[in-house]
Amino acid sequence: MSDWTRSKRRDAHSSEYDRRSTGPSRWSHCRKRGIDGSLRANGESDGSDWEKRGHTDGSYRHSDNRPSSFTTPESAGPVSRCSRQADWGSQVEDDEMRRGVHRDMQRYRRRILGAEVTQRERKTSSGSSGSCDSREGENMETDEAVLLRRQKQINYGKNTLAYDRYIKEVPKHMRQPGVHPKTPNKFRKYSRRSWDQQIKLWKVKLHAWDPPAEEGQDKVLDNIEELDLDDVMDIELDFPTLSESQNVPASQTTHSLLLEDEDCSGTPVKIQKTETTTEPGMV
Amino acid sequence: MENSTEDSRIQSFDLGTQLLLKTALKDPGSVNLETVSNIIVDQSLKDQVFSKEAGRICYTIVQAEVKQNNGNVFRRNLLNRLQQEFKDREETRRRSLQEWVCYVTFICNVFDYLKVNNMPMVALVHPVYDCLMRLAQPDALMNEEEVDCLVLQLHRIGEQLEKVNVQRMDELFFLLRDGFLLQEGLTSMARLLLLEILEFRAGGWMLSSTAHKYYYSEIAD
Secondary structure, eight states, X not given: OHHHHHHHHHHHXXXXXXXXXXXXXXXXXXXXXXXXXXXXXXOOOOOOHHHHHTSOHHHHHTOOSSOTTOSOSTTHHHHHSXXXXXXXXXXXXXHHHHHHHHHHHHHHHHHHHHHHHHHHHHHHHHSOOOOTGGGTTTTBOOOHHHHHHXXXXXXXXXXXXXXXXXXXXXXXXXXXXXXXXXXXXXXXXXXXXXXHHHHHHHHHHHGGGSOOOSSOHHHHHHHHHHHHHSOGGGSOTTOTTGGGGGTOHHHHHHHHHHHHHHHHHOOHHHHHHXXXXXXXXXX | OHHHXXXXXXXXXXXXXXXXXXXHHHOGGGSOHHHHHHHHHHHHHHOHHHHHHHHHHHHHHXXXXXXXXXXXXXXHHHHHHHHHHHHTHHHHHHHOHHHHHHXXXXXXXXXXXXXXXXXXXXXXXXXXXHHHHHHTSHHHHTOHHHHHHHHHHHHHXXXXXXXXXXXXXXXXXHHHHHHHHHOTTOOHHHHHHHHHHHHHHHTTSSOOHHHHHHHHGGGXX
């Protein structure tokens, strides 16, 4: 098409006017207000609020000419949250996670349904069975904010060398409950405190698969026993293994580096702070 | 098969950069992906041909990075750089029409290729619309370069864009109809392009065979 365009263009160029006509644009203005008052008046495509946020504080306040409608409707999340979310990279990551969580939710619902069906069958035949699972559908956590926060915490745990090594070394069917770390179920109703504790213990257990750092893994496992007994809640959430640092220097450094890096792009800690007020588990 | 087209695109870089990009495609973890994203954006802003297909390279690197370590360093840097350029777009347009047109072509191409769970990236929907709306302003319609770019983008991603936000597509087409019908001083070429895109959308994002014949039969000459 562009070849054709080009040849045509040469003819057209001869009849080119200078660009002074502003008349037609006035027409379109009137018309658009008639259709929908909330439309942008002038097409003056200047950035929207979320975009300005990345700028200096001054330019953000200075957005006077802008129609109030000129915000991004879909991205209600990022806009209402802190400025850190304003960059496109983070927006897309949030979007990705949100969709992932919703997809997981559908899967989980299907699984519960499947479980309920088999349970009913079993009940008719044997008459009794542990039925705490059958109520799970009603007790499912569906608050998106909670699920996203939990997913973020899980992602941090999974985004470690230890986790990669763990899933490689211990295939799923070999994992034993109580022995191997099991990712907490984000769809179960838990109090905030209980959930954070589960995450913490899960991460601590995962540390057993940290890449070997001279000392070997036994030391780490020992530490886990100690940590389990301690009141882990008193330790800062994202540095659950702080006390290990004396014993396992190498692996610990890489781990905390990872965490620091994540701090820049948004930590669970920060998110929690913004959302504590709306967290039902806390009440 | 895909690699061959990518390789041919990569030919336009100097040897060191070629090597860097090829490594990024195969082993993204071993290179500085921020540098890579900047190289790709810089080249896209300079090279109109490259900007039309750079999205594919971006897509391949994004996939490779996800596969290798579930990372998205490249995508984050790419998008944030795009956002940076987006903020400066009026300045860019004043400085160099060609760079501006390259930018729009590139961001649309990225929109076309990079998906989140097979859906367009929401964060880019409004920015892309903003760019296209800018191209549909009276002063931009006076430049065939910009009209050409606008129409090309709508051919490629118009349908997807409309699906995610009809209202803004309607807004955009109000401008295009106004431009076609009322704007003085438009070249006949620009009018032709506008008319074709109006028909194109009206026909459900395709041209009827007669319309196609009307617009394209002259190629035979």
